[in-house]
Amino acid sequence: MKLIIIIPAFNESKNIDNVIKDIKTYAGEYDYIIVNDCSSDNTLHICKEKGYNVIDLPVNLGIGGCVQAGYKYAYKHKYDFAVQFDGDGQHNAKYIPGLLECIEKTGADMVIGSRFINNKGFQSTPLRRFGINLLSMSIAIMNRVKITDPTSGFRLVNNKIIKEFCEFYPSDYPEPESTSDILRKGFKVAETPVVMNERAHGISSIGSLKSIYYMAKVLLAIFIGKVTKKERVAD
Amino acid sequence: MEMRLQVFLLIGCILVLIYFINLIYRGVVEIKHTLVWLVADIGIILLCAIPSLLKAFSRLLGIIEPVNTVFLIGILFLCSIVFYLTMSHSKSSKKIKDLAQKIALLEKQLEDKE
Numbered sequence: 091m092k093l094i095i096i097i098p099a100f101n102e103s104k105n106i107d108n109v110i111k112d113i114k115t116y117a118g119e120y121d122y123i124i125v126n127d128c129s130s131d132n133t134l135h136i137c138k139e140k141g142y143n144v145i146d147l148p149v150n151l152g153i154g155g156c157v158q159a160g161y162k163y164a165y166k167h168k169y170d171f172a173v174q175f176d177g178d179g180q181h182n183a184k185y186i187p188g189l190l191e192c193i194e195k196t197g198a199d200m201v202i203g204s205r206f207i208n209n210k211g212f213q214s215t216p217l218r219r220f221g222i223n224l225l226s227m228s229i230a231i232m233n234r235v236k237i238t239d240p241t242s243g244f245r246l247v248n249n250k251i252i253k254e255f256c257e258f259y260p261s262d263y264p265e266p267e268s269t270s271d272i273l274r275k276g277f278k279v280a281e282t283p284v285v286m287n288e289r290a291h292g293i294s295s296i297g298s299l300k301s302i303y304y305m306a307k308v309l310l311a312i313f314i315g316k317v318t319k320k321e322r323v324a325d
Numbered sequence: 326m327e328m329r330l331q332v333f334l335l336i337g338c339i340l341v342l343i344y345f346i347n348l349i350y351r352g353v354v355e356i357k358h359t360l361v362w363l364v365a366d367i368g369i370i371l372l373c374a375i376p377s378l379l380k381a382f383s384r385l386l387g388i389i390e391p392v393n394t395v396f397l398i399g400i401l402f403l404c405s406i407v408f409y410l411t412m413s414h415s416k417s418s419k420k421i422k423d424l425a426q427k428i429a430l431l432e433k434q435l436e437d438k439e
Binding site for chain 2: 125145149151159162166261
């Protein structure tokens, strides 16, 4: 079984070392790939110097295009599973075996690491939790599946979903939209509890004004969705 | 429509038409992307040159002052051009994204071989 950990990184020079250390300690047997989204700090320099496995995007694509590049790498190298793992230190590598266990036990195509099953660790702000609940409800209405943490960027997918994500992955704020997209296509999604940390350095990519855009965009995506045409996957 | 306005519009549109044809001739713009501009321009020239056509058209749409028909058509064309640009922009950004990812993956492959 081949598993790869995809780490999107944009200006994470302060966090990337700890993230890799965490992965090497708790999930050392798996491969990883850092996708540097054209960072303006020295993230790439650090990765090259320490010999980390890194892909460098020539232009800034935003989180969606960045993660999708990782999935394309996973598809190209025929990985069976891929874990999405933030480059900002919010996720803990020790839960990766738990995700794997869940995918084996439930036979799901995707397992989301959820903060809101056991409600432990960093729980985000009340306003954001309200937004997350709204998204969760919308996905439940549209797809008849309850997802407690649709915004979680910590998730494990099998090779079928890797292929789907190579063909279509939303460009910004992709997590809820892509989850709802694969639910609509008839894949099975499960959740397992994880504990997340508050980010150590840097600011969240979602500010106050942006969160209005976020909700509008993601809700629209969940309710209208996207009829994907079959496109050629980069080989 | 006022005679004076009619003449101004005609001269303006004809100058724009000449400019566009010149741009296409010199290969600065693609015909594909200027076609809708040319159609809009020629449409307004026709309406200005043949007042009876404009009047008939205005009556059909229930517009009392024929000059408003010219403005309405102008606005509709602008909307359609902006909409067309939005669509082609979406397509272009997807293409750029795919290219960037492909370049990054190829670069990675090259580095791994070294």
